[in-house]
Amino acid sequence: MADSSPNKAQAPRQTGAFGTEFISKMAVAECIDGVWQPARVVPVAPISLHPAAHVLHYASTCFEGMKAYRTPDGHTRVFRLDRHMARFGRSAKQLYLPFPGEQVVESMVREMLAECDAEMPEPPKALYLRPTLIGTEANIGAAGAPSRDALLYVLGSPVGDYFTGGAKALTIKVEEEAMRCAPGTGQTKTGGNYAAALRQVIEARENEGADQVLFCPGGDVQETGASNFFLLKDNCLLTKPLAPSFLDGVTRDSVITVAKDLGYEVREEDFTVDDIQDWIKDGEAFLSGTAAVLSGVGYLLCRGERLVVGDGSMGPHTQKLRQALTDLQFGRVEDRFGWLS
Ligand SMILES: Cc1ncc(COP(=O)(O)O)c(C=O)c1O
Structure with a gap:
């Protein structure tokens, strides 16, 4: 008979994938x-x-x-x-x-x-x-x-890279109905929030080939299942201002600081799915997070359509910001913000 001991340790099944290997x-x-x-x-x-x-x-x-x-x-x-x-x-x-x-x-x-x-x-x-x-x-x-x-x-x-495609631009499903989590717990990094979002993420992946879901309940653009969201156009970045409904990403804050330092204008304003459609015609979109680093968005699955962001690849400004951020993280440039300790 198979050992059904409830305490039997489960080793990671998918060794090599992000988060399945551990130091001793x-x-x-x-x-x-x-x-x-x-x-x-x-x-x-x-x-x-x-x-x-x-x-x-x-x-x-x-x-x-x-x-x-x-x-x-x-x-x-x-x-x-x-x-x-x-x-x-x-x-x-x-x-x-x-x-x-x-x-x-x-x-x-x-x-x-x-x-x-x-x-x-x-x-x-x-x-x-x-x-x-x-x-x-x-x-x-x-x-x-x-x-x-x-x-x-x-x-x-x-x-290494969270998304298996590495620096390849991602396909993101725009979800306008479901919330990622209960409105007041967005800034709490708790397991229940991830469990709450799982159905949307899995269905978008399996049914539509999306890499992640961008939660925009009632049109209010918030965040994806595990990262924050930015639009970029004409030297200007747009992201939602901090609110109890979504996670105050450390990478989000770092990107804002680095972008301002590089001369970009950063607008922290509420925006809608209609605004996304407008910005991506000749702009860029990216996700930010500790795991995701800074990942370009190439396509948005939105209102039944597959919208291309720019030319569908990671945009030049996104690449520039990613490079500036990772240079700081890996200590390749002077730690001018005192972020490494
Ligand atoms: C839901 C959610 N939003 C945003 C982020 C990005 O946060 P940070 O940049 O602190 O990793 C994460 C990742 O931890 C997350 O899980």
Whole structure:
């Protein structure tokens, strides 16, 4: 008879794909009845949870996604660690999860990186870091109460490009009805938001060949399932201003800063699907995110039509901004914004 042990560890099925390979160690810290225990760096291994764990029933989970780079001086540096830590803390607060403080998580990241230095990938790869916080209190009666126990761990995953096509321009489905997540939780990086968007993303991929979905409920252009969205035309970038309905991407903020530095005008304004149709005739469109970096959009599946963005390839301004951003991330140019630490 097949082993149906519920605790049997599942190894990643699709080795080689983004997020399926891990360095050998992870940093972990446990919170027991509201008190954080000392953090440790341990071999990556399955974790054991009570079947009544809060996270398994009431989705008390949040995470971060950031990258460490091997810079030309041989050091390993994390890109905008402070911003990611601050967002992690805000997500934990929103979910009433115990949080040990930004400094503790930052130390956990650094200790793990130091112990695994020999496994640090060289450019053009980077190490994707995934701090994860879950509510572990065994209590199925806690639908309306927070978990007093929690587990925090940090995984490291050597990665190349998120989208398998690399720098190829993407095909994006424009979704005007469904929301990605509940309106007030857009800035919380919590697993439930991704589960909520999965049906739209899978259907768009399987039925229409889209790489991702751009959520524009009621015409309001927000973000894709895992990245922020920009339009670009005549030396001007357009993106939605920060709002509780969508994620305040660290890459979004970095692109805005870099673009202004390069002399672009950046408009943070609400815009509609009609505006997209207008801008893409002679403009560019791209996604921004830690995983996606800066990915050009070549086609939009919109209102039953396949619209081409520019000439269907990654536009020259998108390439220029991507280059400027990755030069900073990999430490190939002076760190003039103090983003690597
Ligand atoms: C829903 C969503 N929006 C936007 C982003 C981009 O955020 P960041 O640039 O901080 O990675 C992500 C990626 O983490 C995301 O999952």
